[in-house]
Amino acid sequence: MVETTMSERTPRKILLVEDDQTIRQMMVRRLTIRGFSVVDVGSGEEAVRATQREPPAVVVMDLRLPGMCGWDAARIIRADPSCVSIPILALTAHVSPEDRVRGQEVGCDSFFSKPVDFEALVKRLLELAGGQGEP
Amino acid sequence: MISDSWLNASGADCSRDSSARPAVPARIRLERLAVVALLLAVFVAIYIPFCRTTVPEAAGILNLIWIVPAAVLFGFRGGFGAALLSIPINASLAFYVTRSTDPGQFRRNIPGFLAAFAWGIGVGWLRDLVLRSRFQASALRAEQALLEREIAQREQVERDLRSLNAELEQAREVAVRALEGKSAFLGRMSHELRTPLASIVGYAELLQEESAAGAPPRLREDLGQILSASRHLMGLIEDLLDLSRIEAHKLEVKKEPFELALLVEDVMQLIRPLAARNANELQVNLSRAPAQLLSDPQRLRQILINLLGNATKFTSRGAITLSVSVVHRDLAATPLPPGVEWIEFRVADTGVGIDPEEAASLFGEFYQTSSGRQLATGTGLGLSITRRLCELLGGRLTVQSSVGEGSVFSAFLPSR
Numbered sequence: 001m002v003e004t005t006m007s008e009r010t011p012r013k014i015l016l017v018e019d020d021q022t023i024r025q026m027m028v029r030r031l032t033i034r035g036f037s038v039v040d041v042g043s044g045e046e047a048v049r050a051t052q053r054e055p056p057a058v059v060v061m062d063l064r065l066p067g068m069c070g071w072d073a074a075r076i077i078r079a080d081p082s083c084v085s086i087p088i089l090a091l092t093a094h095v096s097p098e099d100r101v102r103g104q105e106v107g108c109d110s111f112f113s114k115p116v117d118f119e120a121l122v123k124r125l126l127e128l129a130g131g132q133g134e135p
Numbered sequence: 136m137i138s139d140s141w142l143n144a145s146g147a148d149c150s151r152d153s154s155a156r157p158a159v160p161a162r163i164r165l166e167r168l169a170v171v172a173l174l175l176a177v178f179v180a181i182y183i184p185f186c187r188t189t190v191p192e193a194a195g196i197l198n199l200i201w202i203v204p205a206a207v208l209f210g211f212r213g214g215f216g217a218a219l220l221s222i223p224i225n226a227s228l229a230f231y232v233t234r235s236t237d238p239g240q241f242r243r244n245i246p247g248f249l250a251a252f253a254w255g256i257g258v259g260w261l262r263d264l265v266l267r268s269r270f271q272a273s274a275l276r277a278e279q280a281l282l283e284r285e286i287a288q289r290e291q292v293e294r295d296l297r298s299l300n301a302e303l304e305q306a307r308e309v310a311v312r313a314l315e316g317k318s319a320f321l322g323r324m325s326h327e328l329r330t331p332l333a334s335i336v337g338y339a340e341l342l343q344e345e346s347a348a349g350a351p352p353r354l355r356e357d358l359g360q361i362l363s364a365s366r367h368l369m370g371l372i373e374d375l376l377d378l379s380r381i382e383a384h385k386l387e388v389k390k391e392p393f394e395l396a397l398l399v400e401d402v403m404q405l406i407r408p409l410a411a412r413n414a415n416e417l418q419v420n421l422s423r424a425p426a427q428l429l430s431d432p433q434r435l436r437q438i439l440i441n442l443l444g445n446a447t448k449f450t451s452r453g454a455i456t457l458s459v460s461v462v463h464r465d466l467a468a469t470p471l472p473p474g475v476e477w478i479e480f481r482v483a484d485t486g487v488g489i490d491p492e493e494a495a496s497l498f499g500e501f502y503q504t505s506s507g508r509q510l511a512t513g514t515g516l517g518l519s520i521t522r523r524l525c526e527l528l529g530g531r532l533t534v535q536s537s538v539g540e541g542s543v544f545s546a547f548l549p550s551r
Binding site for chain 2: 020022023026027029030033114115116118
């Protein structure tokens with residue numbers, strides 16, 4: 001992780017990309033309780049725009065999205081020089097080994113298969129977002 | 136009475152190939168003999184009056200009226216026999232006429248007699264020749280007809296087989312499509328079910344978190360019930376997804392080398408807390424196991440987790456042992472290519488055991504033993520999936536158990 005770009009971003013700020021509204025609301029509430037500040041969007045296009053407008057510390061993204069899929073969104077985010085170091089955490093229905101390879105190609109740092117083990121997710125987010133410990 | 140078959144029936148009189156031809160019925164032979172005898176009587180009766188006519192030289196030729204019919208009816212042997220028989224008959228007749236009326240008759244009779252003699256033999260020979268060739272021709276025709284019938288039959292059989300094959304192929308395609316459709320539907324359904332279920336689990340967890348302090352204990356308990364039921368449902372859906380993938384052949388099997396000890400340790404880390412929950416002792420024996428395997432580590436992991444997870448569920452205050460060893464014998468009906476060995480992954484527990492009747496259906500989908508139903512966890516799909524995974528890796532899964540004495544599950548997998 002590049003420290004100079006880290007400093008430009010708000011620590012513990014997370015961009016959540018998830019198309020299912022109920023799950024999104026639930027995730028936002030749960031992550032907020034854990035001390036993250038969450039921006040949530042429902043599509044890949046929005047995710048790209050939101051990242052460029054205001055780079056988060058971590059992107060948590062469902063790979064199955066309507067319209068632009070998570071893979072493409074991740075690739076575009078990574079192609080932007082100012083966003084190249086933002087960790088991307090991918091949520092998929094089933095993590096196949098092929099997915100893992102593909103994820104590494106586009107720069108996904110972690111995989112979580114759905115249903116997400118929330119505690120494991122929080123632990124990984126704390127590692128990636130840099131803000132150590134509970135607030 | 137003299138029908139065509141009466142005349143043409145042939146048999147023992149044609150010596151060489153009589154065995155191939157149908158024999159003339161005895162009744163017809165007797166009738167023919169009677170005709171010849173009658174004609175012989177006629178000949179004898181008219182011989183002496185004929186000698187008194189103006190052409191007594193021709194008396195010898197009268198032999199024709201009985202020798203030729205004998206030749207026609209009995210063939211060469213009949214003609215020849217009649218000719219031979221005619222020698223004493225002619226001699227005695229001619230002698231009688233010579234002595235009583237005409238002394239020159241004996242000599243005059245000779246040319247005619249010789250002619251009749253020759254005709255008898257010739258006609259008999261000709262008759263045999265004609266009959267034989269006619270028989271051969273008809274035999275040939277019969278054989279040809281037989282062959283043609285056989286060819287037609289074979290062609291019919293071939294057509295039948297071909298159409299049956301086409302039907303089978305069609306039926307197979309329909310079945311495969313149906314299975315694929317079912318699997319695709321199942322996979323799709325599982326996905327669709329998971330999304331709302333994820334919300335349920337998530338909100339229940341959220342509620343639990345928010346109500347951590349100061350909430351009535353009943354609320355926490357009830358939330359716990361929602362969560363455990365939801366997780367059970369989630370597990371069921373996961374298993375269904377796995378099953379549908381296996382059925383749709385979408386589950387790709389890898390073949391890569393990996394360290395067995397590392398994989399087993401990885402599995403043990405997951406299983407240890409489960410074993411501890413029921414105060415079980417967990418043992419691993421790799422002393423007779425190969426260091427490396429060439430297989431699909433992910434699937435093997437899943438197999439071991441399933442088997443060990445089951446063992447921890449059905450055993451309490453007992454022992455669970457995983458032993459991996461090379462099998463130095465051939466498993467029945469499953470030969471391996473040279474250089475490949477069977478590796479047995481043996482999961483033995485000292486748990487409740489399985490009734491033999493239940494063991495028979497143990498690997499079926501949604502089947503749960505009575506003790507499994509009592510636990511109210513699990514989906515009845517785990518062993519079915521495990522067995523299919525074993526088969527996918529080219530091996531098989533067996534079970535040995537009796538009630539109260541624990542169970543032994545063995546996954547036999549090829550070493551590469």
